[in-house]
Amino acid sequence: xxxxxxxDLPECMVFLLGKAYQKAHANFKKQLKPYGLTNMxxxxxxxxxxxxxxxxxxxxxxxxxxxxxxSGILERMVETGWIVKKPDPDDGRxxxxxxxxxxxQLQERLVGERKKANQQIxxxxxxxxxxxxxxxxxxxx
Amino acid sequence: xxxxxxxDLPECMVFLLGKAYQKAHANFKKQLKPYGLTNMxxxxxxxxxxxxxxxxxxxxxxxxxxxxxxSGILERMVETGWIVKKPDPDDGRxxxxxxxxxxxQLQERLVGERKKANQQIxxxxxxxxxxxxxxxxxxxx
DNA sequence: GATTTACAGTTCGTATACAAAGGATATAAA
DNA sequence: TTTATATCCTTTGTATACGAACTGTAAATC
Numbered sequence: 393x394x395x396x397x398x399x400d401l402p403e404c405m406v407f408l409l410g411k412a413y414q415k416a417h418a419n420f421k422k423q424l425k426p427y428g429l430t431n432m433x434x435x436x437x438x439x440x441x442x443x444x445x446x447x448x449x450x451x452x453x454x455x456x457x458x459x460x461x462x463s464g465i466l467e468r469m470v471e472t473g474w475i476v477k478k479p480d481p482d483d484g485r486x487x488x489x490x491x492x493x494x495x496x497q498l499q500e501r502l503v504g505e506r507k508k509a510n511q512q513i514x515x516x517x518x519x520x521x522x523x524x525x526x527x528x529x530x531x532x533x
Numbered sequence: 534x535x536x537x538x539x540x541d542l543p544e545c546m547v548f549l550l551g552k553a554y555q556k557a558h559a560n561f562k563k564q565l566k567p568y569g570l571t572n573m574x575x576x577x578x579x580x581x582x583x584x585x586x587x588x589x590x591x592x593x594x595x596x597x598x599x600x601x602x603x604s605g606i607l608e609r610m611v612e613t614g615w616i617v618k619k620p621d622p623d624d625g626r627x628x629x630x631x632x633x634x635x636x637x638q639l640q641e642r643l644v645g646e647r648k649k650a651n652q653q654i655x656x657x658x659x660x661x662x663x664x665x666x667x668x669x670x671x672x673x674x
Numbered sequence: 675g676a677t678t679t680a681c682a683g684t685t686c687g688t689a690t691a692c693a694a695a696g697g698a699t700a701t702a703a704a
Numbered sequence: 705t706t707t708a709t710a711t712c713c714t715t716t717g718t719a720t721a722c723g724a725a726c727t728g729t730a731a732a733t734c
Contacts, residue, residue, distance in 0.1 A: 408670040409554040513546040529549040626712040
């Protein structure tokens, strides 16, 4: 629960959004730990399952991630065998990204974990609140 | 705006919360840049203005920050002259924290920046939506 | 075709985040 | 009072985040 806070700080959206995300992130992180995946790595897999063969730039745009951040995450995911990079035959600048076999075998369970995490957040609210909440958040993105 | 996203990913609260915070954070960051302060450093100052002399542990609890994270932030803020650490006479484990002179002189402007950042987020919504949004976020913390 | 410009990725530096372990000190218990 | 336990804080290691600079390649323009 929220402790006592300075002045109108608890009214500050930057603070509220940060702490709400912090909590949601921490819970999902725990769920993913057994798989040896981080939240962002999981997100990358979801992106590639949606459309494999994307480039790092496309993936970053889709998932709203900085190219430098994407670069690091992809490097670790190649190292740990979650994805594969294949050079594009027509464009020497590009590497196309594919989920690995190992990733594919866990796809259902991993997507299930995300849905579970999502449900654990939403279950606190009524259906109307859930829809409104999502709309409000989307309006900020 | 939000790009096309995999399956029901755009329905996922972890994702929505993360991206909404990312955006809010980025905007506030820009506002604070002229001051040479980061968002979290600003938050620490607000905490100490609310009650100076707090310990790192108390501050962390108040602002919902990990003790290791707090430690690093405080170290940098001492280095850059935003806060001062004073040893507690009764408890050798504790350092009490105070905003510096420099911080005090900028207090009004810095608090103003936060309020401005908050307004820029909230202005997109009706009063009713604003109140509901805050309540929903608080329910997650 | 040579030059400019645009784009893809990487690398570097700095700042969170947080788990885990360690060092110092205070308090409770035996 | 010696031992055990609890706190405070720091340190270490890993993973984001992201601005900025850099390399390499493609596309556009002259």
